[in-house]
Amino acid sequence: MKFSYPAVIHHENDSYWAEFPDLEGCHTFADTLDGIFNEAKEALCAYCSALVGEGKVLPMPSDISLIERGNDGDVLAVVEAANS
Template identity: 50%
Template sequence: MTLVYPAIFHEEDGSFWVEFPDLEGCQSFGDTIAETMEGAKEALAGYAAVVLEEGKQLPTPTPIQNIKPEEHCFVSLIDAKPASTKRAVKKTLSIPAWLNDLAEDAHAPYSAILQDGLEKYLHLA
């Protein structure tokens, strides 16, 4: 699942910091815009992982055109995938034997396929 949120970039004393108006407390900083962009992606990925791990929903991103930055600031969209959490849940499931045989012959990665399928089903992908 890829997330896209608007971020406001600020310049202060020759360095930069970024905030996500929809994600309270989600911020990063850097010496250059490129470094700050990377930090923004990492901050978004980590923030999202924590929210989702807690079983909460992320807020709907504000349309970028609705954000009016202060002078000497600019808005950009940041995309990131939630950081992988170490917590995994084992699931036991049943599938038809013929499907299992085909999947095993193809060396199908069951966990990845199930995760991708659930993300699509839940409209997270």
């Protein structure tokens, strides 16, 4: 199953963290920009797989143009992940 959700990537204190506004509590951290995208894919896959495994319905992804960045340095990205 494939999952695709918008994420907000934050850069603070020489590290990065990502959050998925549509998925309460789904977030992750990394030391590098490349690392945060890998970690975000893993977090998204684990979170969505857990919800599906519990029989819950995944929320519809928001249109990325409607997502607000917290700071000027934040990056918006659509993260795609698939479980095996």
